[in-house]
Amino acid sequence: MESCVNTEKDIDKFEIKFDLFKKQHEHNLDILINDVVQLKNVLSNSQDTFCVDETMKAISGLCKKARASAIKVSSLHKDLHSSVSKIGKTIDRNFDSNCGRVNVSEILIDDSSHKLLNTAMCEHFYRYGYNTVAESLIMEAQLEVDPTWKHTFIEINKIISSLQNKNVDLALSWAMDRREKLIKEKSQLEFKLHRLKFLSIINNGKEFQDEAVAYSRNFQSFALEHSLEVQKLMGCLIYMHQGLANSPYSDLFSEELWNEARRTFAYDACRIMGLSVHSPLMSSFTAGCQALPTLLAIRCVIEQRQTSGVLTNNDELPIDIDLDNSQHYHSVFACPILKNQTTDKNPPVKLVCGHVISRDALTKLVSGSKVKCPYCPVEQSPSDAKQVYF
Amino acid sequence: MSTYSGMDLRAQEYGTLKVPYEMLNKRFRLAQKTLDREVHNLTGCFKEVEERCSTAATANPGEVVLMLNGVIEKLKSAKRKASDAIGAEESSSKLCKLRVQHLKLHASPTPNVVTDWKETRFYRMVVDHLLHCGFYDTALKLASYRNITELVNADVFITARNVEQSLENKQLELCLAWCHDNRSRLRKLKSNLEFTLHLQQFIELVRCNDLLGAVKHARKYFSTAESSQFEEVKQAMGLLVFNSTTHLSPYKELMSESRWKFIKEQFRYENYRLHQLGELSIFKVTLQAGLSGLKTHQCYDKTSKSLECPVCSPIFNKLAEPLPFAHCAQSRIVCCITGDLMNENNHPMMLPNGYVYGEKGLHKLARDGVVVCPRSSKEFNLSSAQKLYVM
Numbered sequence: 215m216e217s218c219v220n221t222e223k224d225i226d227k228f229e230i231k232f233d234l235f236k237k238q239h240e241h242n243l244d245i246l247i248n249d250v251v252q253l254k255n256v257l258s259n260s261q262d263t264f265c266v267d268e269t270m271k272a273i274s275g276l277c278k279k280a281r282a283s284a285i286k287v288s289s290l291h292k293d294l295h296s297s298v299s300k301i302g303k304t305i306d307r308n309f310d311s312n313c314g315r316v317n318v319s320e321i322l323i324d325d326s327s328h329k330l331l332n333t334a335m336c337e338h339f340y341r342y343g344y345n346t347v348a349e350s351l352i353m354e355a356q357l358e359v360d361p362t363w364k365h366t367f368i369e370i371n372k373i374i375s376s377l378q379n380k381n382v383d384l385a386l387s388w389a390m391d392r393r394e395k396l397i398k399e400k401s402q403l404e405f406k407l408h409r410l411k412f413l414s415i416i417n418n419g420k421e422f423q424d425e426a427v428a429y430s431r432n433f434q435s436f437a438l439e440h441s442l443e444v445q446k447l448m449g450c451l452i453y454m455h456q457g458l459a460n461s462p463y464s465d466l467f468s469e470e471l472w473n474e475a476r477r478t479f480a481y482d483a484c485r486i487m488g489l490s491v492h493s494p495l496m497s498s499f500t501a502g503c504q505a506l507p508t509l510l511a512i513r514c515v516i517e518q519r520q521t522s523g524v525l526t527n528n529d530e531l532p533i534d535i536d537l538d539n540s541q542h543y544h545s546v547f548a549c550p551i552l553k554n555q556t557t558d559k560n561p562p563v564k565l566v567c568g569h570v571i572s573r574d575a576l577t578k579l580v581s582g583s584k585v586k587c588p589y590c591p592v593e594q595s596p597s598d599a600k601q602v603y604f
Numbered sequence: 605m606s607t608y609s610g611m612d613l614r615a616q617e618y619g620t621l622k623v624p625y626e627m628l629n630k631r632f633r634l635a636q637k638t639l640d641r642e643v644h645n646l647t648g649c650f651k652e653v654e655e656r657c658s659t660a661a662t663a664n665p666g667e668v669v670l671m672l673n674g675v676i677e678k679l680k681s682a683k684r685k686a687s688d689a690i691g692a693e694e695s696s697s698k699l700c701k702l703r704v705q706h707l708k709l710h711a712s713p714t715p716n717v718v719t720d721w722k723e724t725r726f727y728r729m730v731v732d733h734l735l736h737c738g739f740y741d742t743a744l745k746l747a748s749y750r751n752i753t754e755l756v757n758a759d760v761f762i763t764a765r766n767v768e769q770s771l772e773n774k775q776l777e778l779c780l781a782w783c784h785d786n787r788s789r790l791r792k793l794k795s796n797l798e799f800t801l802h803l804q805q806f807i808e809l810v811r812c813n814d815l816l817g818a819v820k821h822a823r824k825y826f827s828t829a830e831s832s833q834f835e836e837v838k839q840a841m842g843l844l845v846f847n848s849t850t851h852l853s854p855y856k857e858l859m860s861e862s863r864w865k866f867i868k869e870q871f872r873y874e875n876y877r878l879h880q881l882g883e884l885s886i887f888k889v890t891l892q893a894g895l896s897g898l899k900t901h902q903c904y905d906k907t908s909k910s911l912e913c914p915v916c917s918p919i920f921n922k923l924a925e926p927l928p929f930a931h932c933a934q935s936r937i938v939c940c941i942t943g944d945l946m947n948e949n950n951h952p953m954m955l956p957n958g959y960v961y962g963e964k965g966l967h968k969l970a971r972d973g974v975v976v977c978p979r980s981s982k983e984f985n986l987s988s989a990q991k992l993y994v995m
Contacts, residue, residue, distance in 0.1 A: 215610040215711045221621060222704045229697055236690055243683045247676060254672040257665050269668060270657055277650035284643040291639050298632050301700070302625050309618040314884040319926045321892050327923055328737075331891075334919045335730065339746075347746045354739040485911070494914035499726055499887070501914075502894025507611035509893055531931045535897035539945055543913030544902040545937040550995040555932055557901070564954060569993045589995065602992065603959045603979075604937045604952075 217308035224304045228297040235290050242283045249276055316509045332357055338495040340367040343375075363489070370483050377476045382411045385479055392486060401482040405436040405443075406475050412447055413466055420454045427451065497541065505535045545604035551575040551588060563599040567592040570602060613707060616725075616890065619732070620703055622880045623757045628696035630789075635689035642682040649678050699754065706755060728755055733887035735761040738768075757881065764875045771868045776801050779871055789878055797874050799833050800867060802826070803840055807858055810843050818844065895924040900932075912943065935994050941965030941978060946994070953989040957982055960992060 253272055322328055332355040339348035345368065352359055369388075376384045389396060389404045396403055412433075415426045433444045446463060453461035484491045512533045547562045548555050549572035556562045556572045563573050565587045571579075576599055579585045586593045653671050709721045727750045734743035740761060747753045763782075770778040783790060783798045790797065802825040809818035826837045839854050846855050857863070876883055895915060902908040903915040903924075914920050937946045939962030946952040950962040959977050969975050970986045977984065 215613070215708070217610060217614050217617075218704055218707045218710075222701070222708070225697065225701050225704060229701070232694065232697060236694070239686065239690065240683075243679065243686075247679050247683070250672055250676050250679065254669055254676065257672070258669050269665075270654075273657055273668075274654055277654055280650050281647050284646050288636075288639045288643050291636055294632065295636075298629060302622070302629065305618070305621050305625055308614065309621065310615050311618045311622070311880070312882065313615045313618075313886065314882060314889050316889065316893060319892075319928065321895065321923050321927060322888060323926070330919050330923050331888075332737075334923075335734075337919075344746065344749060347742055347749065350742040350745050351734075351739060354742055355737075488911070490912045490914070490917060492912065494917045494920055495891075496726055497912075498891055498894040498898065498914045498920060499729070500722070500894070501898050502890035502892070503612045503616070503722075503725075505893040505897035506615045506890055510615055511611075530929045531896055534931050534933050537897060541898065542936050542938055542945060543898070543910045543916070543943075544900045544908065546900060546932040546935060547937060547994070548932050548935045550935070553933060555901070564958075564990075564992060567993075568991055569995070589993070600954075601958055602954055 220308050221301065221304050224297070224301045228294070228301060231294055231297050235294060238290060239287050242287055246280055246283055249279070310510065313506065313510060316506065316513050329355075329357065333359065334495050337363060337367075338493045340364055341493050343367075343371040363487075366487055366489070370480070373483075374476055374480060377472065377479065380414065380472065382407050382414065382475075385475070386411060388483075389479075395486045396482060399482060399485050401478070401485075402440075403475075403478050403482045405433075405440055406471075406478055408432045408436070409443070409447060410471060410475055413450070413471070416450055416454060416458065417467060423451070423454055426454070501535075501537055501541050504537055508533060508535055547572075547604060549575050551578075561601050562604070564602045565592070566594040566598050573599075573601075610711065613710060616729070616886045617707055619757065619881055619886065620707065620728075620755070621700065623760060624696060624699045624703060626878075626880055628693065628700060631689070631692045631696050635686075635693050638685055638689040642686055646678065646682060649675060702754060724750065724752060724755070728752055729885070729887035729890065731756045731758070733885035736885040736888075738765075740765050757879070760875065760879045760881065764872065767871060767875075768868055771864060771871065774864055776805060779867075782871075786878055790874065793874070793877055795874050795877075796833070797870055799825075799829065799836075800870060803836060804863065804867060806840055807843065807863070811859065815844055892927065895920060896927040897930050899924050899927055899929050901929065910940075937994060939965045941969060952992040952994060954992050955982075955984050956988050957984070961989075 253276060257269065322331060332351065336348050336351050336355075336357060336359060339345070339351065340363070348364075351357065373384045373388055376382075386404075386407045389407055393404065408429075412426060412429050415422050415429055430448065433440075433447070437444050446466070450458060450461070450463045450466065453463065458464055458467060481491050490497075509531070516532070546555060547570070549562070551571055552575050554560075554572070560572050560574045562570050563576055564570050565576075565585075567587050567590050569587050569589045571588070576585060576596060579588065580596050583595055584593050585596050585599075653675060656671060657668060706721075706724075709717055712718055712721070727746065731743045731747045731750075731752065734740075734746065735756070735758065743756075743761075744753075744758060747756050747758060767778045767782050770776075780798070780801055783801065787798075802821070806818050806821050806826075809815075809821055822837075822841065826840070829837050839858065843855050843858055846852065850856055850859065873883065875881075898913065898915050900915070902910075903913060903921060909916040915924050937952060937960070938944070939946050939950065939952075941961050942950075942965045944950055944962060944964065946960075946962045950964045952960050953963050953966055954960045955975075955977050957977060957980055959979055961978075966975050966986060966989060969978070973986050974983055975986050975989075976982070
């Protein structure tokens, strides 16, 4: 933040000086023009009393004035130069001009990897509904795109925008078509959509009472699992005549239910189609924004100490990257004793007391036929340790 | 969290601010030149008036009035030209200010503002990357969709695009004009581009068998060549001897079509340097860092793929292959039922078959005190789960 504040300060300083200059420049020029116009008017109005000497004096006076004024303006502008270059120097000091030096290996090494990244970008655009942008990219990058996920995203986006317009039908027919898959994923989508439809029928007014009751038959299959919810919905029928705004069920008609339905739909649709809920491009970029400063800092340290072997000899990054909690997708177990990651050959094992270490560490701790947990006084025999699967 | 300290701004936003600054610099110098020129003109103009008035013969009021009218016109035109140049300066300075103010939003206390800012940043970087790749239409469409046209350096690339297209059509004029416009900066950067263009003109003249024209051209442009370029001049002159279908190196390379691609790339490179743009798009650099930070051995193990992990998805799985793995000194275990971290708020619990899940996840799946292990499909009592302690 300091970087921005410093830069802004210098820009402001320049702006102040510049405004001053601009005003002066206009003012000077206007005065000059006025003077000349005046002289001209005087001359044209008093043609009979024309005196060469006087005119000459007036004109040469004007000339001197004009020259001085113009030179002054030009040098005023020159003075601005230092403020301008100061801005540039502040930017150079506060921002890194070469963040590319952080990377040890490149990912965009050849045409095929460029194609992969372009395809990823295209997928991202379709995912978020930027269809024209995606098509433009396909044309410019000459991509061949698998039509299945393209159509999937287009369909999902269409349904989401219909939900935004408070229209449940498209979503409902989609959910009913995929009922079995949704049940397998333990999704509550179909119930939520039926609920919204029921509520919107009720909202239309008391004349739709019969329709509402008829529609409630749809809740049969959900009645067991969502018994409380269904009871609430049926309770709404009582208040249809008085109006539901003052009933105890008024919160069922808020925006929140629609937002929840949209979120559930997006989540479940992605899960069924085998897609991730968030765009992988965006997730990787977000992770990168947190990784980049750390990597740059470590690169600085490495360059200073001239131990560049650390970077090239390992197939691991030299430092931990602190990622947001939402970006830990895999379990990573680092043995607290040996400080290395567990692998298939060296899996994590649980001691009788519940503490978990790696098998290699267990082997190292064995003395005789017993092993003592390094964290608590419990003793056991090595064979009591059980392999765990995260 | 490191983001609040602004370190990522430091790493990524150099181009965002430096490019409009360079534009301001350029317009400042242009304005200075304009002002100096107007000073010169006006001084000359007034001097002329003085001289003409001093000769008695032409000293009559009508003439003087005419001359003064001329002076007024010149003054007005000077004012206009200066105003244009100064106005251009002002708009550049305003753009710099706009961008800095946008960057400051990064540290806003309102979480919604910060989330929006991060999303805008993503799209800013994507547009910048698209421009770097040469996908100008896509970039501009996206920029206008997201309303970020003022925050991205599209202008630099658009002027470049026109020149690049002309080079693809084997026409050198636009590129030469560009070099002329930016001559002083290119000289400071010790750029070879103009020489390369003149060389190509020479080659084209030889290709059409206009040998005399080629020699004249050489005399005009190569006589001022610097010592580092002598080798190429010598080769070029040697080209006069051979015709365009020669198989001898280096003359074959000089006559080949791929030189046009080389010129286009050199132009692109010089354009970046001129505007202080990096050759790499920040987006690519960031993406690489992110993929590396996310890459785990499980991403390449068929049995432990995660749907949400970007590196597990097919495209990034392939892309991330040459990258180093993430380093993990601290254990972080994730419950595969809920996707949440397992810690003191969500204790890791081991079922009798050795599979571990979070306490919250198990309670979610449990029906009547019985839970079905999602990975082995075996049933267990919830009470048989043992708490684990992961240090």
